[in-house]
């Protein structure tokens with residue numbers, strides 16, 4: 285194909301996918317940034333052949349990056365062996381994955397695992413766990429303001445964002461949202477509370493860590509009042525924060541954790557993992573999912589966790605996280621307020637509400653990151669990244685920040701001048 289024909293072909297494709305979004309897809313999402321067609325490692329390519337460094341990895345999903353040989357082999361071999369059988373049957377990959385998760389999440393022998401297909405479903409299962417624990421007398425469930433627990437009605441009720449509730453009211457009853465402070469928790473918790481849900485780091489709210497000592501206090505208070513402590517590890521789990529699970533930084537033992545995102549490395553899977561007596565709450569027939577725990581999903585997740593462990597990627601996440609933080613600070617941009625988060629779940633707080641502009645500039649320089657708020661960038665690369673990816677990231681982010689800084693300064697200068705003359 286000539287270059288010109290290539291361009292025409294690309295233009296045609298570009299117009300076609302935009303038409304597809306406008307005419308064929310339900311309008312539940314904002315306009316996608318672009319159409320991506322291929323990935324390898326930390327690189328993705330759009331339909332026009334441009335390459336991007338992917339430091340969002342499908343929102344902390346692609347633990348091993350794109351098209352990792354272990355992932356490819358696991359999907360192919362299991363698809364060719366046994367993909368799905370329904371929950372009338374058990375399969376070896378399902379039991380193997382449950383055992384691996386119990387070991388990594390340190391549940392001890394009493395731990396149990398329920399498999400589903402997404403984060404929101406894992407939290408739906410956890411919601412039902414809380415109701416079973418409540419047993420009709422403990423009707424309240426506490427979650428934190430600004431939290432994100434998913435989009436289905438139960439998980440949406442758990443989510444501490446009134447703007448997301450409003451169009452879908454009435455919400456599932458019984459959920460109360462409190463500030464993420466030990467004082468607010470002390471004031472709210474009593475014998476009528478069935479469970480407290482928390483994220484170790486609020487990813488969707490802008491990579492907000494919990495206050496120092498919060499998880500330890502939450503453990504102590506929930507135990508004292510007989511409530512379950514349920515930790516939403518959907519974004520922070522599977523090695524993302526430099527520990528297998530985010531709660532492990534705090535030294536506590538929860539009653540349950542929920543998993544999804546990075547667990548399948550790109551293959552849809554979620555899980556509810558219970559500890560101790562919480563493991564005895566469900567009984568046959570009380571919950572289920574047709575796809576949940578099928579051999580294809582559980583084999584792939586087992587292979588992903590196996591590779592994270594074999595290649596030392598939890599440690600890599602911890603070390604590369606520190607290196608990334610230093611690299612971002614070393615850019616010395618006046619737009620960067622601070623860098624927060626843990627391991628390879630990082631938030632870059634900006635000094636001005638220009639996250640959208642930085643995102644667009646980064647994309648123009650061939651870098652994909654994300655903006656969960658107007659003054660915050662979220663960065664969540666594959667756990668496999670090394671020196672080369674970090675160097676490229678720093679160079680591209682620096683260029684994007686410089687572009688936006690220039691535009692921002694140019695915008696600010698005439699405004700200041702007008703103020704003086706007025």
Ligand SMILES: *Cc1c(COP(=O)(O)O)cnc(C)c1O
Pocket residue numbers: 402403404405407432433434435483487488516517518519544545
């Ligand atoms: C993404 C996310 C969810 C929802 O997961 P889905 O797979 O999108 O349903 C829930 N909780 C947290 C903390 C998340 O980051």
